[in-house]
Amino acid sequence: MRNEDLLALAVRLTVAAAAAINAIRAAGFAVEHKRDHSPVTVADRIAEALIVEGLREATPLIPVVAEEAVAAGHGALPGHFPQGRFWLVDPLDGTAEFAEGHDSFAVNIGLVENGRPILGAVALPASGEVFAGIVGIGAWKRDAAGQRPIAARRIPASGATAMVSRRHDHDPRILDFLAARQVVAVTSIGSAEKFCRLAEGAADYYPRRGPTSEWDTAAPEAVLIAAGGRMADWDGAALRYGKPGWRNPPFIAEGLGA
Structure with missing residues (x-):
């Protein structure tokens, strides 16, 4: 096929x-x-x-x-x-x-x-x-x-929008990430919907420190990358799939940037 x-x-x-x-x-x-x-x-x-x-x-x-x-x-x-x-x-x-x-x-x-x-x-x-x-x-x-x-978007002149997990939105590392990028709006929601909003150009960043598994991210990462966005671990390396335990590292998903 x-x-x-x-x-x-x-x-x-x-x-x-x-x-x-x-x-x-x-x-x-x-x-x-x-x-x-x-x-x-x-x-x-x-x-x-x-x-x-x-x-x-x-x-x-x-x-x-x-x-x-x-x-x-x-x-x-x-x-x-x-x-x-x-x-x-x-x-x-x-x-x-x-x-x-x-x-x-x-x-x-x-x-x-x-x-x-x-x-x-x-x-x-x-x-x-x-x-x-x-x-x-x-x-x-x-x-x-x-x-x-x-398609993912470039950050508008009015400032960046971030999507964060409802259950991890108070993580100090996430807050530092948002502050460093002068994010002006933050939406807290669950599930792969966050990737979808980046892919359609409704938001710019999705930083994640909390635990996720590979089945949480494989499909939405493909959609985001296909839409022109990016995703990597916090050191900038692409996520790999098929790992023992099926666990992801912390990651950053984003649109086209500035």
Whole structure:
């Protein structure tokens, strides 16, 4: 399959998972906790099953790494992927936001090749928005107004806007980062939505010091890079995917800069 076909598959499955999540949200659900004390719901499990089944049926030769399967001790091990390709799936990114009744949660499906994300799709179930992109080709957004290309922006003359995690927005290192760049507006939200706002040119920075996993960032990083943005760890090195433990270092995502 061409990358365009793989992206279309990822988009279709993120949209289907988003619909399932919205239906569960409307019906009501219970919140459980995993061994690491993070929340999980039936929406996480149903969305993951839908996505994983769809990916395996359409691309049986590409391994699938999905958050809940890894949490349960299942799934492929890093470094054992043929041709260096694998899917990274977060069926409900921002489960804590979802469980608390906030709207900032997402569905992420990214494709990694040789340690870097090459394409990704991110659906925002609460708003009905879908973001997608192929690195080196471009990114787009689809909502009620239709589908259109998106691009990261240069910092406007009025000053930079930052997106930060609702749960880590008081980290002094984040505050120092914002002060050093004379950020004039800060929005605190959860999930991969922050990357999407950078990709569509609505914000300029997303600094992150708190813990994240590779499935949190593979799809939205692909969208951001496809839209012309950048992402690196705090030393300026590109993030690598397929690491033991699936954990990311602290990172900075940004638009086009000044």
